[in-house]
Amino acid sequence: MLASAAIARPVRPPARFSSWQAAGNRYLLVERADLEGPLTAAAAREARGDADGILEVVSVEGDAAEIVIWNPDGSQAEMSGNGTRIAARWLADRTGRDRVHVSVAGRVVSARVLPDGQIEQELGRFEVGPPEVVEGIELVPVSVGNPHAVVRGDPAEIGRIGPLLETHPRFSERTNVQVARIDEPGHVTARVWERGVGETASSGTSAVAVAAATHGSGTIVVSFPGGDLTVRLEDGRATLIGPVEPVP
Numbered sequence: 597m598l599a600s601a602a603i604a605r606p607v608r609p610p611a612r613f614s615s616w617q618a619a620g621n622r623y624l625l626v627e628r629a630d631l632e633g634p635l636t637a638a639a640a641r642e643a644r645g646d647a648d649g650i651l652e653v654v655s656v657e658g659d660a661a662e663i664v665i666w667n668p669d670g671s672q673a674e675m676s677g678n679g680t681r682i683a684a685r686w687l688a689d690r691t692g693r694d695r696v697h698v699s700v701a702g703r704v705v706s707a708r709v710l711p712d713g714q715i716e717q718e719l720g721r722f723e724v725g726p727p728e729v730v731e732g733i734e735l736v737p738v739s740v741g742n743p744h745a746v747v748r749g750d751p752a753e754i755g756r757i758g759p760l761l762e763t764h765p766r767f768s769e770r771t772n773v774q775v776a777r778i779d780e781p782g783h784v785t786a787r788v789w790e791r792g793v794g795e796t797a798s799s800g801t802s803a804v805a806v807a808a809a810t811h812g813s814g815t816i817v818v819s820f821p822g823g824d825l826t827v828r829l830e831d832g833r834a835t836l837i838g839p840v841e842p843v844p
Contacts, residue, residue: 612626612627612630612631613625613626613643613650614626614686614842615647615842615843615844616651616682616685616686616840616841616842616843617682617840617841617843618678618679618681618682618798618800618838618839618840618841619678619797619798619800619820619822619823619824619825619838619839620796620797620798620820620821620822620823621648621678621679621796621797621798621799621800621822622646622647622648622843623647623648623649623650623651623678623679623682624643624644624645624647624649624650624651625650625651625653625682625683625686626650626651626652626653627652627653627656628652628653628654628655634652634654634664635650635652635664635666636670637666637670637671638670640652640666640670641668641669641670644666644668647668648668648790648793648796649665649666649667649668649673649676649679649793650665650666651663651664651665651666651679651682651683652664652665652666653683653686656687656690658691659687659691659693659695659696659697660696660697660698660699661683661687661696661697661698661699662698662699662700663679663680663683663698663699663700664700665679665700667790667791667792667793668792668793668794669792669793671791671792672701673700673701673742673791673792674700674701674703674741674742675700675701675703675719675740675741675742675801676700676742676799676800676801677717677719677740677799677800677801677802677803677804677825677836677838678798678799678800678838679700679800680698680700680705680707680717680719680800681707681715681717681800681836681838681840682840683698684696684698684705684707684715684717684840685709685715685840688707688709688715694708694709695707695708695709696708701741703720703741704720705717705718705719705720706718710837713839714837714838714839714840715837715838715839715840716835716836716837717800717835717836717837718833718834718835719740719741719800719801719804719833719834719835719836720741720833720834721832721833721834722738722739722740722804722805722808722829722832722833722834723738723739723832724736724737724738724808724809724812725737725738725739730745730761730764730766731760731761731764733747733757733760733761734747734748735747735761736809737771738804738805738808738809740801740804740805740808740834741801742772742791742801743767743769743770743771743772743791744771744772744773744774744801744802744805744809745761745767745771745772745773745774746774746776746805746806746808746809746810747761747773747774747775747776748775748776748777748778748809748810749775749776749777750775750777751775751776751777751785751786751787752775752787753775754773754774754775754787754788754789754795755789755795757773757775757789758773758775758788758789758794758795759789759794761773761789762789762791770791770792771791772788772789772790772791772799772801772802772805773788773789774786774787774788774789774799774802774805774806775787776806776809776810776818778810779819781811782811782814782815782816782817783816783817783819784806784807784810784811784816784817784818784819785818785819786802786803786806786818786819786820787820787821788802788820790802796822797820797821797822797823798820798821798822798823798825799820800825800836800838802818802820803818803820803825803827803836803838804827804829804834804836806818807827807829807834808829808834811829812829813829813830814828814829815827815828815829816828816829823838823839824838825837825838826838
């Protein structure tokens with residue numbers, strides 16, 4: 597994982613936590629019922645090890661689950677495309693159903709298991725703002741239930757641009773940052789700096805933000821260091837398709 601390159605080997609997750617990865621983005625998942633009580637920021641920071649975050653399953657009812665997403669710094673995320681995809685796969689495996697629903701921070705993501713094992717998610721509405729310049733950097737703000745700042749340029753610049761924009765006063769609650777290069781129509785290469793995490797191998801909502809800022813509509817493949825994610829944009833709504841697998 598890019599976010600934890602200094603760690604020589606994976607840290608074994610605590611008991612009752614399962615480990616999952618989605619296009620290189622790794623999360624631990626745990627049911628609140630298996631804990632002594634809800635996670636706290638301090639407990640989440642301690643438990644996550646070298647993962648990109650924790651998915652706390654608050655409740656499960658039939659084909660629907662409610663989750664809380666914890667960032668490595670102990671903050672909570674409003675949305676995560678890769679995180680909700682992992683939760684959807686976990687719930688589908690648990691229930692044996694091909695279609696499930698994951699709720700996070702009041703937003704419901706509907707998902708289905710495709711024949712090839714990938715997960716297709718209906719992430720809902722996205723909003724693209726007008727271009728603006730911050731610290732001499734031209735960016736496009738995008739909301740996918742969480743904030744993003746998309747910069748057209750060399751993805752290798754993410755290490756400089758990411759931390760500069762994430763904590764800039766322009767973004768009162770901080771922001772996720774992507775630096776993207778259009779390779780050809782329908783294909784973009786990008787790297788991402790996640791709010792409260794740092795650089796990660798990929799990000800689902802970042803894929804939507806990049807696709808929305810660079811294309812606006814249609815089907816777009818976004819290539820991250822961790823792998824490719826496919827985004828479909830239509831009538832201001834986003835569908836995300838990508839892989840998920842458990843990590844031993």
